[in-house]
Amino acid sequence: MKPALSIIFFTVSSGAGLGLLALIALADLVAPGTLPPHAPWRGALLGLVLLAAGLVSSVLHLANPANAWRSFSRFRTSWLSREAVFATGLFPIAALYIVLLANGGAGASRALLALATVVMAWVVMVCTAMIYASLKPIRQWHTRWTPVNYVLLGHWSGALLLAAIASAYGMASRSLLILAAGLGVASLAAKLAYWYTIGKSAPTTLAHAIGVDQGVRGPGALSVAQARLLDVGHSRGTFLTDEFGFVLARQHATTLRAVALVLGFGLPLLWLVAGGPRWQPALAAAACGIIGLLVERWLFFAEARHTVRLYHGDPRT
Known part of the structure; x- marks a missing residue:
């Protein structure tokens, strides 16, 4: 797939914002008082801003952004529609929660809003991930590791932001740093499992795509014809080849994976452990x-190979 910078920014920004919101609300529910006095509401506000920036970026990605409202109309069948509905519902809930945090409100209303913020943030994360995981024509995305990775990476980036905010107040607790490091290790393991899975799973071929995996038997006893492409139907590039025909050399993919691992996981974990509060x-x-996750997300799109490529000359996807 052709990596679109607007969608790369959307998934990283909204994931970090949702992860930050969820972690702050969880800390407020499970371990109140562990964060500096003003850090929760300011961190939650940053999370909401990151989510809004990501959603705006996704709208601008549309050929006609004025039609964005139509995404709300297919809630029963579309993960994109569910994402739009739940993300819209999250904003007033999170905004009320931030107001309570800023004003020092407490009691059942604050706990209820914190719980609702956590649940809605998780739901939006899953809906966003399922937009990609539900696409059967893209083998690299149609795996359980896609939603697992998106949710974990969102919490990992959110934890890094929360640790930075708490450290700015001089109150980054050991438990927060341990939580962030744990999320980093879990995210790294899930990312490696994802890469292993897409590398080992059987590629889709033209014969598989048209339902003749075992070939087509002819009139003779030993005659078996194999499917092959006779003509791509065009003499120059088309929209499909431009959008779905992106080619990433194996050498470049390996290098970029190493960059994503070092920037997205290795150095942040090292700084968290060695830097302290x-x-x-x-x-x-x-x-x-965040920079490392932008590289990781670019790879997520660049390594995806849509089945339509089989009809334009690719032997397998």
């Missing part, structure tokens, strides 16, 4: 992690 290493870890 100081804000400079925490900020460096967050910035480095």
Whole structure:
């Protein structure tokens, strides 16, 4: 697939924002008082801004952004529609929760809004991930590891941001740093499992795509014809070849995977462990992690091979 920068930014920005919102609300529910006094509402506000920026980027990706409202009309059948509905519902809930946090509100209303924020953030994350995981024509996306990775990476980037915010107030607790490191290790393991899965799964061929995996038997006893492409139907590039025919050399993919691992996981984990509660290493870890995840997300799209490529000359996807 041709990596679109607007969608890459959308998935990374909204994932980090949702992860940050969920972690702050969870901390408020499970371990109140562990974050600095003003950090929760300011962090939650940052999370909401990141989510909004990501959604705006996704709307601008449309050929006609004015038609974005139509995404709300297919809730029963479309993960994109579900994402739009739940994301829209999250904004007023999170906004009320932020107001309560900023004003020092407490009690059942704050706990209820915190719980609703966590649940809605998780639901939006899953809906976004399922937009890609539900696409059967793209083998690299149609796997259980796609939603697992998206949810974990969102929490990992959110944890890096939360650690940086808490460190800026001089109150990054050991438990917060351990939580962030744990999410980083879990995200790294899931990413490696995803790459292993798409590397080992059987590629789709033209014969499989048209339902003749075993070939087509002719009139003779030993005659078996194999499917092959006779003509691509065009003499120059088309929209399909431009959007779905992106080619990423194996050597470049390996290099970019290494960059994503080092920037997205290795250096942030190292800074979290070695830097302690100081804000400079925490900020460096967050910035480095976000950059690494942008590379990881670029690869997520660049390595995806749509089945339609089989009808334009590719032997397998």
